[in-house]
Amino acid sequence: xxxxxxxxxxxxxxxxxxxxxxxxxxxxxxxxxxxxxxxxxxxxxxxxxxxxxxxxxxxxxxxxxxxxxxxxxxxxxxxxxxxxxxxxxxxx
Amino acid sequence: xxxxxxxxxxxxxxxxxxxxxxxxxxxxxxxxxxxxxxxxxxxxxxxxxxxxxxxxxxxxxxxxxxxxxxxxxxxxxxxxxxxxxxxxxxxxxxxxxxxxxxxxxxxxxxxxxxxxxxxxxxxxxxxxxxxxxxxxxxxxxxxxxxxxxxxxxxxxxxxxxxxxxxxxxxxxxxxxxxxxxxxxxxxxxxxxxxxxxxxxxxxxxxxxx
Numbered sequence: 001x002x003x004x005x006x007x008x009x010x011x012x013x014x015x016x017x018x019x020x021x022x023x024x025x026x027x028x029x030x031x032x033x034x035x036x037x038x039x040x041x042x043x044x045x046x047x048x049x050x051x052x053x054x055x056x057x058x059x060x061x062x063x064x065x066x067x068x069x070x071x072x073x074x075x076x077x078x079x080x081x082x083x084x085x086x087x088x089x090x091x092x
Numbered sequence: 093x094x095x096x097x098x099x100x101x102x103x104x105x106x107x108x109x110x111x112x113x114x115x116x117x118x119x120x121x122x123x124x125x126x127x128x129x130x131x132x133x134x135x136x137x138x139x140x141x142x143x144x145x146x147x148x149x150x151x152x153x154x155x156x157x158x159x160x161x162x163x164x165x166x167x168x169x170x171x172x173x174x175x176x177x178x179x180x181x182x183x184x185x186x187x188x189x190x191x192x193x194x195x196x197x198x199x200x201x202x203x204x205x206x207x208x209x210x211x212x213x214x215x216x217x218x219x220x221x222x223x224x225x226x227x228x229x230x231x232x233x234x235x236x237x238x239x240x241x242x243x244x245x246x247x248x249x250x251x252x253x254x255x256x257x258x259x260x261x262x263x264x265x266x267x268x269x270x271x272x273x274x275x276x277x278x279x280x281x282x283x284x285x286x287x288x289x290x291x292x293x294x295x296x297x298x299x300x301x
Contacts, residue, residue, distance in 0.1 A: 079250065081253065
């Protein structure tokens with residue numbers, strides 16, 4: 001699954017045993033693709049000495065601060081941008 | 093004799109107050125050298141190279157962008173290529189992204205998972221950047237963190253927190269302070285602090301401009 005800037009996505013809510021670069025606070029949260037960074041080796045296998053291939057597309061996903069935290073203290077327009085690999089993203 | 097509970101005895105793993113993490117790094121290095129995976133000289137040279145970098149390099153990028161709009165556009169489009177124009181090496185990350193603070197948008201950078209940081213352009217990260225409180229609160233309470241750094245954003249400013257969770261490194265292009273129109277590019281670079289390129293501070297004009 002590949003996405004374009006502007007598309008709505010949701011981060012998979014799954015757990016993952018071992019090293020991965022998807023922070024827990026965005027799992028299950030929905031956002032919008034802000035940038036497509038390009039293709040990078042997969043850290044989930046590279047961390048264990050493998051080559052990290054095939055490469056995965058890395059996206060910058062923009063989340064509304066209020067989507068992430070129940071008590072976003074102020075700033076309705078505030079956002080958090082997180083770099084997430086494609087295999088953690090689902091179309092919404 | 094170690095104090096922890098298992099069935100062999102050995103000398104303490106850390107000695108003379110050496111922090112456990114330092115002891116672990118030293119043990120790893122000794123093993124890798126012993127197994128000829130790395131040479132001690134390579135380790136030393138790489139550490140030297142990393143700690144020899146300083147925020148002055150990033151500050152040169154910012155100051156050039158402040159005085160040269162076309163350079164600023166190139167910096168925002170591809171920070172690695174823009175850095176090369178100034179003979180700066182932006183490091184091993186294939187993608188370096190510069191984000192611009194304006195009157196309506198403020199960016200700040202964190203790595204919630206570890207301590208990813210544009211070391212080649214800013215030097216080693218400050219200790220607070222690597223601390224758990226910063227890494228967690230920068231995303232959960234960014235305004236509170238900024239307030240502790242002495243930065244209060246106007247109500248109508250959108251705060252964008254960048255969590256550098258993967259291969260991309262981010263550097264903030266802060267706003268050029270007012271009252272600095274007469275300053276040279278070099279003088280401007282001296283105003284650009286490390287913290288302003290992380291996005292937790294704003295450069296200020298010299299008191300006597």
